[in-house]
Amino acid sequence: MPQSDTLISVRDVELSFGPKIIQQNVSFDLKRGSIFAVMGGSGCGKSTLLKSMIGLLPPTTGQILVGGEDYWAQNEHRRTQINHRFGVLFQSGALWSSMTVGENVALPLEMFTTQPPDVVRKLVEVKLGLVGMEQAIDLYPSEISGGMRKRAGLARAIALDPDILFFDEPSAGLDPITSARLDDLILTLRDGLGATIVIVSHELPSLFAIADDGIFLDARTHRPIAHGSPRTLRDNSSIPEVMAFMNRSSTIPTTDETKADRHV
Template sequence: MKNDTPATVIEVKNLACGYGETVVLQEISFAVHPQELLFVIGGSGCGKSTLLRCLIGLLKPFRGDVAYFGKSFTTADAGQRREILKTFGVLYQDNALWSSMTLAENVSLPLEEHTSLPRSERAEIVALKLTQVGLSGSGDLFPSELSGGMKKRAALARALALDPVIVFFDEPSEGLDPITSREMDRLILQVRETLGTTMVIVSHQLSSIFRLADRVIVLDHEAKGIIAEGTPAELAATSTDPRVRDFLNQDEDSPKRMNQHLAGGPDHSSK
């Protein structure tokens, strides 16, 4: 390790966010390091998606700051914000694929919005991205023709279109069966390895958390903030906080978990 300050990709300081008068999270501080796979975990309704919205600028924080590569995102002007936004790839909880467009058109969308590449080059990139996620040859399909796992892959291809430095991913394995979920996990690792992306992943899927996370931050609804931070194994073994221990040591197939799944059930319909 060098003795100068280690580079951080994302630095969140004393962030507070919520909706209207309702504070969902307060005093949130954490950093994400280059090529790290950071998981934001916790039960349904604890504010995972809300935090993600704040990080990507969809929700204006009440207080505090989010900085990317040492530059404040919160106080950035429109031009600076756009530059920062260009370095993100985002996968929303409901995939947010446009149902009236083919996969290829969906993946091409960010290229049309943010680049002036000619059609032929866009098509090449689209084909490459679809191949990267194991969907080569599926460009002409519509989202309604895809399985849940394929939709997630397609959304990942679109998120990768602009070669993002950071990928934000909300519940990558939600609604997927265990095998498809494991394939998604493998794909996430492969993307990190081949593209060197930093990833912030929201999840309450224990198997994925243990397979993928370099580090986790645990959010809690009551505490409105981070109640633990560390590697999943270290927290499961050594945390003295019963909320953290219970969350990380629960049986994935238990009725409690099923109920949590249903309570936080996603809307899987496409736009």
């Protein structure tokens, strides 16, 4: 039976903290093998949406379907099983500080596979080698730089060979060269592992370079206001907020013409 082209389907999701609505009417499909960007200004709810997709924050309403299964309708055990399809790179790397880089990558392998210790060690070396971090295997997170922490976090994220990778602000705090290398690494992972990737970011050069689909969340209306790849949105969107964001403009055009063009 052929696999469905849609890996994750977000349907009419509303996210809120108590009475405060963060985003509503969020719907999109994540195509297998795509690099999907969640875009928007600071505080619009990009990371909150990501959290609801990886099991950290249940949506107030709506569904998140992973491989056709309603993720949040499952019990905790099943959600954990589904999570093994996910690899997550957190904004700060989120390496476990009491463990070495190698132990960070090894822990999921020790927990969820039956590989003997010497094989786990080999796998850890391979994963760290993929991100160019094999020399830091015995170092603690406090002993490495921010960029190295992100790469080590990425090695941990791919430890269980996930088919969906989530990146929360992967380029934040990195210099342009390291950021570009990380972009290359993301493309390599997509092509090498066949992974589908979700990136939460507002780093435009990165988004233009690697993302082929996306959604733009608006902080003012608390709704998505545009869908499409970052390049398409940059070149073709007539929505003032999207135009301003994609072109790094400090002012949002408010002409009647652009208002009339607004669409979701």
